[in-house]
Amino acid sequence: MIPFGKTIRLFLVDGTANGLTTAELSNWTGIGVKVPRIKVKDYGSRSEFQKPGVYILIGKGDNNEDAAYIGEAEIIFERLVHHIANKDFWNEVIFFGSKDKYLNKASVRYLENRLHDLALKAGRFKLDQNIPTRSELSEAEQAELEEFLANIKVLTATLGHKIFELLDETVQIDSNKPQVFFCRSSLGASASGTQSTEGFILFKDSLVMQKEQPSLPISIKAERKTMIQDGVLVLQGEYYRLTKDYILSSSSRAAKLVLARSASGPLEWKTEAGLPLKSFE
Structure with a gap:
């Protein structure tokens, strides 16, 4: 199959690369957000932070190796605040949600499991966590979420982290x-x-x-x-x-x-x- 080009729109919310960055693909209802740990609370009232989604905490492990933690939440901001208080290793988070009401608890749990699987297979980052439980979804729902997953993979790499990219x-x-x-x-x-x-x-x-x-x-x-x-x-x-x-x-x-x-x-x-x-x- 001949690959199709993609148009990605990056927006630096406060005009610098050191703040919040949003990433969108044309004709996609999803949205990606990258933000430094120390600025998470500054943006907590934004709508992207108040919806369901999947997130990737990114930082360094004890031996200075690339490390990540993949999770899901019904309200992203609340879970990130919890991780600020309880996980020290990370300095940046990338999370993905929907601009409409497409994602729910079952769908983000499915995405969390699949992202964890992709990261393990890629072997680029150390993951210190249990395997997330995958939601039981219909074949049609899984097909839709696999397309959503493919866009997450592209945008994560675009935002600077090839955690899901196989060497092949x-x-x-x-x-x-x-x-x-x-x-x-x-x-x-x-x-x-x-x-x-x-x-x-x-x-x-x-x-x-x-x-x-x-x-x-x-x-x-x-x-x-x-x-x-x-x-x-x-x-x-x-x-x-x-x-x-x-x-x-x-x-x-x-x-x-x-x-x-x-x-x-x-x-x-x-x-x-x-x-x-x-x-x-």
Whole structure:
């Protein structure tokens, strides 16, 4: 299916990006709102805050990892005030409601469950919460809410957080298949990956050099250490094995992580036929 373009209207309520931002799609009854934690109470009387909806609290976890909490409420403002008093980790919230009376308790509980499922599958943010209960709805109601959900996903990313985006959705596709590149060394490292709209995706089960060379940048050493602590890299013989797809900001950063030394991604990453990534850029 050929994707259709979307028109998104962002409105900075007080004229700055540090206050309340609303996001709307043409021909959609929903509305998205982003607001910093410290300004939630300033806008509590607005109509968007006094309706049912789903929300995403966004912040950092104990290890400075991206963290989120997904919830629903019949009155968004009341629930956010509760979280201000009881949850410390978040500094921003994005929530979604309806400009009419489309959403009710059953529909927001359905959306909460589905958003939680999408966030878990994407694996970008740490979610420290139980799985929300999904409402029992008719097939027709679910179909309508899945369309509402798709718009939430688009607007959440537009507002700066790709919590629901699968890595597969960011790859650079040519003729419906992503171009796979390989990074190998004579010492046994063997990794595969592909370009992404966010940088470079290192594929699961890639083998990474264990011994680090003096030329390896400090920032890569720190990232490797964190990956080992989080179980993203596990020891396998004389190498580390990647336990899940992992995104890095550039092909060079990915090559350095794999080879444990200074490296140029456009030259180190090659197709199976030996063509370097540089020739595709």
